[in-house]
Amino acid sequence: MQANDLKIGSTIEMEGSIYLVVERALRQQPRLAALIKAKLKNVETGQVVEKRFGTTDRVEEAFINKKDMQYLYSDGNLYYFMDTETYEQRPIDKETLGDSLKYLIEGMVASVSIYKDKILFVNIPLFVDMKIVECEPAVAGDTAKNASKPATTETGLVVRVPLFVDNGETIKVDSRNGEYIERIKN
Numbered sequence: 001m002q003a004n005d006l007k008i009g010s011t012i013e014m015e016g017s018i019y020l021v022v023e024r025a026l027r028q029q030p031r032l033a034a035l036i037k038a039k040l041k042n043v044e045t046g047q048v049v050e051k052r053f054g055t056t057d058r059v060e061e062a063f064i065n066k067k068d069m070q071y072l073y074s075d076g077n078l079y080y081f082m083d084t085e086t087y088e089q090r091p092i093d094k095e096t097l098g099d100s101l102k103y104l105i106e107g108m109v110a111s112v113s114i115y116k117d118k119i120l121f122v123n124i125p126l127f128v129d130m131k132i133v134e135c136e137p138a139v140a141g142d143t144a145k146n147a148s149k150p151a152t153t154e155t156g157l158v159v160r161v162p163l164f165v166d167n168g169e170t171i172k173v174d175s176r177n178g179e180y181i182e183r184i185k186n
Contacts, residue, residue, distance in 0.1 A: 001061045003036045003053030011043070011062040011115075014051075018043040018062045018115055026055075043113075043120050062115055069112045069122075071104055079104065081112060081122075092119050102157045103128045103175045124175050129184055130154055131170050138163040148180075 006012070010021045023039035036053040053059065069081035069090070078091040079101075092112075094101065096119055100110070103124050111123040135151035148160040151171075159173055161180045170184040 001059060002055070003038075003057040003059050004055040006036060006038060006053075006059065011064050012040070013060045013062040014040070017045075018064070018120065019049075022048065043115075064120065065114045067112050067114060068109050071106060071108045071110060073106065081110070084109065090119065092122060096120075097122055100124045100175070102155055102178070103130070103173065104155060105130065126175055127181060128173050128175050129170050130157070130159075130173050132161070132165060132167055135161065135165065135167055137166070 006021050006024055008021055008024055012019050012021070019040035020043055021038055022041050025037045026034060027037050028034045034055045036055060036057075038051050038053065039048055040051055041048050068084045070084055072080045072082050072089065074080070075091075077094045079094070079097060080089050080091050082089050097104065098121075100122050104110075105128065108124065108128070110125070113120045113123070130153040132151045133154050136149050138149070147163050149163060149165075150158050151161045151165060152158050153171075153173070157173070157178060159171070159178060159180050161171060162183075165171060165180075165183055172181040172184055173179065174181055
């Protein structure tokens with residue numbers, strides 16, 4: 001594809017790495033050739049670089065395949081996911097999962113991005129239902145406005161919850177920032 005066809009969200013292969021286009025601008029100056037100025041984020045390392053392309057420069061588009069996969073179990077530093085269509089199981093290492101590990105619950109279905117049979121990253125759902133395994137009981141008279149207490153979930157994630165939430169209850173957590181959303185009625 002030509003550099004002029006780059007859009008925000010496009011993925012390209014450059015210098016042996018996969019990059020996501022996060023910003024793109026066309027720069028035209030009188031009597032000079034137009035340039036595409038792009039900010040590219042390395043999908044594997046997260047590093048952001050700025051690159052300039054001529055409008056007719058060729059770039060290699062990277063076709064990333066997304067599959068729904070169900071998390072099954074972990075074995076050391078490997079976490080096993082099953083393709084929901086073919087039932088094929090694939091291990092994913094701890095580093096690839098990154099922060100999503102805090103929200104990973106057995107049986108959860110996540111969107112896995114794959115390029116040339118290599119798993120790039122795992123996108124877990126925005127909201128995750130998690131069980132509270134440890135939290136302090138509410139103290140009578142502790143009714144300060146918006147009072148909260150720490151609660152530990154089944155994955156070890158510590159979330160600030162309202163005082164009325166108890167051990168064994170299920171809560172909904174926002175996986176983007178780790179904040180409590182609501183208590184789930186059993």
